[in-house]
Amino acid sequence: MDSPDREEKVLVLDFGAQYVQLIARRVRELNVYSEIVPGATPLDELLAMQPKAIILSGGPSSVYEDGAPTVDAELFQAGIPILGICYGCQLMAHRMPGGAVEPGDKREFGRQALTVDEPDTLLHGVPAATSCWMSHGDRVQTVPDGFEVLAHTEHSHVAAMADADRGLAGVQFHPEVQHTPEGMQMLRSFLHDMAGCSGTWEMGSFVDHAVASLRERVGDKRILCALSGGVDSSVTAMLLDRAIGDQLTCMFLDHGLLRLDEAEQVKATFGPRLGDRFVAIDASEDFLSKLAGVTDPEEKRVIIGNTFIRVFERESAKLGEFHFIAHGTLYPDVIESGGDNTATIKTHHNVGGLPDDMKYENVEPLRQLFKDEVRTLGLELGLPEEIVWRQPFPGPGMAVRVIGEVTPERVATAQQADAIMRDELERAGVTGLAQWFAALADMRSVGVMGDGRTYEQPIILRAVTTEDFMTADWAAIPHEVLSRISNRIVNEVRGVNRVLYDITSKPPATIEWE
Ligand code: XMP
Numbered sequence: 001m002d003s004p005d006r007e008e009k010v011l012v013l014d015f016g017a018q019y020v021q022l023i024a025r026r027v028r029e030l031n032v033y034s035e036i037v038p039g040a041t042p043l044d045e046l047l048a049m050q051p052k053a054i055i056l057s058g059g060p061s062s063v064y065e066d067g068a069p070t071v072d073a074e075l076f077q078a079g080i081p082i083l084g085i086c087y088g089c090q091l092m093a094h095r096m097p098g099g100a101v102e103p104g105d106k107r108e109f110g111r112q113a114l115t116v117d118e119p120d121t122l123l124h125g126v127p128a129a130t131s132c133w134m135s136h137g138d139r140v141q142t143v144p145d146g147f148e149v150l151a152h153t154e155h156s157h158v159a160a161m162a163d164a165d166r167g168l169a170g171v172q173f174h175p176e177v178q179h180t181p182e183g184m185q186m187l188r189s190f191l192h193d194m195a196g197c198s199g200t201w202e203m204g205s206f207v208d209h210a211v212a213s214l215r216e217r218v219g220d221k222r223i224l225c226a227l228s229g230g231v232d233s234s235v236t237a238m239l240l241d242r243a244i245g246d247q248l249t250c251m252f253l254d255h256g257l258l259r260l261d262e263a264e265q266v267k268a269t270f271g272p273r274l275g276d277r278f279v280a281i282d283a284s285e286d287f288l289s290k291l292a293g294v295t296d297p298e299e300k301r302v303i304i305g306n307t308f309i310r311v312f313e314r315e316s317a318k319l320g321e322f323h324f325i326a327h328g329t330l331y332p333d334v335i336e337s338g339g340d341n342t343a344t345i346k347t348h349h350n351v352g353g354l355p356d357d358m359k360y361e362n363v364e365p366l367r368q369l370f371k372d373e374v375r376t377l378g379l380e381l382g383l384p385e386e387i388v389w390r391q392p393f394p395g396p397g398m399a400v401r402v403i404g405e406v407t408p409e410r411v412a413t414a415q416q417a418d419a420i421m422r423d424e425l426e427r428a429g430v431t432g433l434a435q436w437f438a439a440l441a442d443m444r445s446v447g448v449m450g451d452g453r454t455y456e457q458p459i460i461l462r463a464v465t466t467e468d469f470m471t472a473d474w475a476a477i478p479h480e481v482l483s484r485i486s487n488r489i490v491n492e493v494r495g496v497n498r499v500l501y502d503i504t505s506k507p508p509a510t511i512e513w514e
Contacts, residue, residue, distance in 0.1 A: 015059030031199040043072040053195035056088025081167030081195035089170030099144035104137030132173035214243035221323035229266035232328030256284025257397030260419040297514040325360035400514040404442025414440040436463035439513035447497035456497035472506040
């Protein structure tokens with residue numbers, strides 16, 4: 001999607017860093033519009049996008065590897081300010097005259113003391129002694145002609161370098177992560193001072209531009225929006241409603257894997273807003289029958305993804321012809337489903353699980369954004385707070401919270417426990433959680449209830465804090481609240497005799513349980 005103001009777009013070239021999206025997000029936090037593009041984008045296409053500046057991301061490769069991603073050396077002659085980060089910095093040194101990269105025998109990882117040698121340009125305002133976050137093997141040995149060394153660490157004599165006259169700079173460390181305390185200051189200096197960005201972009205400009213670009217793309221064709229009632233699809237629907245109003249139909253598909261009473265809430269929220277452009281379908285039978293006997297988590301996701309689209313095709317056919325289908329896919333969904341250079345962690349139903357022969361064209365207007373950016377967008381679009389602040393709920397729903405076979409009974413067990421957990425957290429006024437839910441394990445253990453022996457399943461409680469859902473920490477819920485949740489679950493939910501609290505961060509775990 002193009003930026004509203006062509007002067008102010010910064011492109012982030014993705015060389016496969018897990019955290020490349022953080023760079024784009026930090027740039028937007030500094031009020032400059034930014035987008036991620038594949039590292040292999042040809043030079044003429046990059047130039048045609050008229051970026052105000054370019055950032056070369058990090059990545060897992062070595063510039064010496066066969067097939068390592070690279071850039072056209074002419075990019076550095078194009079007069080565009082460029083910042084190279086980690087692998088991006090090594091690429092600059094490797095591709096520009098005079099520069100050299102030394103293959104690393106010793107990895108430098110984690111927090112490192114950073115000594116500033118030249119407190120100007122990129123490092124303007126940065127204290128002489130600070131710290132930075134490193135994660136690299138190779139390192140820059142010699143800076144390209146015209147560059148000067150700005151900072152060093154114990155193991156990298158070129159930790160930062162710049163050629164101020166040409167607006168080119170490189171850092172061996174990661175300014176985008178919180179562990180580089182002066183990172184935002186450095187990015188600000190690059191964007192505002194070296195690249196001359198004015199820093200006037202805000203989410204309102206995103207709405208204007210997204211509306212204009214959706215109108216252009218959709219034309220007079222009809223679009224079907226898969227509305228789940230979660231924040232992502234609700235914001236997508238409202239954005240489309242604003243852009244193309246009458247051509248939009250929102251279909252809410254109850255797959256029987258929602259939270260307790262959720263289907264009724266979604267209908268009550270969107271029915272009145274969208275009138276006859278809101279269609280609710282009860283498809284629980286379609287999904288649960290196909291999931292019978294399936295225990296493998298990836299298989300469940302693929303079945304759900306396929307069933308979703310088949311049911312959509314079947315039901316939408318009853319409503320006439322549609323050309324497009326809209327999804328509320330966010331950047332973390334894209335990155336975790338595996339781009340060209342990143343590993344597939346999970347197949348998210350709304351990205352990787354769709355069949356190839358799908359007859360709709362996809363529209364994903366939130367694809368470049370993070371969850372908290374989508375919330376800001378939702379408020380901008382006038383969505384009610386209770387929708388904007390709703391905790392995320394995955395597309396495959398309870399299927400990724402019922403470990404093992406998904407039967408109607410096991411779904412009901414997890415739903416009841418989940419409702420108790422949500423209820424008690426709300427009563428206790430616990431705030432600051434990003435996501436919280438109950439999952440059902442597929443094991444049994446012995447317990448004692450009344451005077452009798454039980455042999456039942458445990459419920460796992462999960463509550464995390466996170467900003468972007470790429471990393472997360474388990475939440476320190478007060479013990480007395482956990483205790484109330486546990487008591488109520490074992491007393492009120494049949495078939496459960498233990499309650500466990502998950503105290504694992506992401507990574508190494510994920511947020512969901514499947
Ligand atoms: P994980 O479990 O991968 O979850 O740490 C990260 C975030 O993504 C949500 N999630 C999904 N969302 N479709 C979605 O729309 C999916 O298939 C899916 N799987 C996980 C999860 O709830 C968390 O917010």
